[in-house]
Amino acid sequence: MLRHLRKLKPDGSSYFRRDKVEAEIQALAGIAAAELELRVCLRAISEPGFVSSEALLYFVRNSAVGAHRDKLAEMLISRVARKVPPVTNSGGDTVSLTKMNIREEVVDHFVDLLLSDREEYDERLDYYEVNFNAAIAADRHDANVRHWSHENRNEELDAEDGELSAKVEIEIGDYNPFDPDELDKKIYRLLLDDAIDSLPELQRRILVMWRQEIPIESSDPSVDSISKVLGKSEKTIRTHRDKAFASLKRRLERKGKI
């Protein structure tokens, strides 16, 4: 019987590990400590014997003090570090002090949680047993808020309600950066992430909602549109969406991927 998670959802119900994680933990509980230590070193999910980070965390939290727990914890910390963007972009030519600070903060926060959990059950770690990558994404978001706001990254909009130039309209044509065929390719997704990071905040937010199929405008006041959420006119949203598309197209063309 696995130890239950204690963290409650906003509606008061309990968080649960996913079924496949529960089954994985049950299976791993029967193998030797040395074998588990070898298997947690596998990096790619596609490798046979790969241990999920959720299961790895379970064993770190529930193992007795000692060298075995330490080895598992080391691998877990390396998994956290893998889920924070590198300080160089995919071209390897840009170094950002802010990105370095964000990386350090995410890893430090996780170490803090592990230490706190050793003293007394810390239910904040439960999130990582439910969905490790999503919990780390939330930590990245927290660190982004703190560090990018320090750097005052809010770019001035050069065309609040301006007309989209004919040149940009021609440039984007029927271009869609979220073409499902392209998104199937890992290298494209990595380059697209880099390109989106380079956009102004408003354009990034428009693209996130556009990708989640949220309408730009709606005549139904109960429907959350991009225009409503961001507090901008429909025309402004369309203008900046198209500008974002043009930027992505240029950037990805330079990389030779479209």
Next chain:
Amino acid sequence: MMAQHSKISADDVLRAFAMDFDSGADVLKRYLAEYPEHSAALVDLSRELMREFDDEILPGFDELALVSAGIARLKKNATSVRSLRAAPVKVFTDAIKVLSLPIQVGIAFRERRIEAASLPHQVLAKLAEALQTSTDTLLSFLALPTEATVARARKSAVKPAAPEKVPFERVLRDAGVDDQRISSLLHEE
């Protein structure tokens, strides 16, 4: 509705959203409708949840340094007096194996029945390392009052009196350690 929401922290909302994100296409729409006060944060978090990572590339220098720093901090704070007090007997009987001593000696450490002043430095250092702690922490732990472990207490029909602290040499003799080994342990530099 808003009155109820005011009791829910932004952190709880955002992490609930993160946990739900993979469950369907309409998750962002649903959270935007339910928590309009967190709309910008929900959109920005969506961006992070969609971020791609390449797990197959080898870690770079900065990543290795980052991991080393995290591990060092974890080890430095590895075991406190509190966690030693909460540790099961097996942790001590396993740790005592680094000194090739019987489990009775490990139990004596767990029950804090050994006079700390009688412990040679080398013994302390080796045991502290095996327990993933510092010698200072181990000494602080040993300075606390003696405590019979649950396993020993249950074997007695009457509630046992708290055992007294005794010299390390006495613990070794009671555990059947031979004279030569005791001598080498007590006079080890």
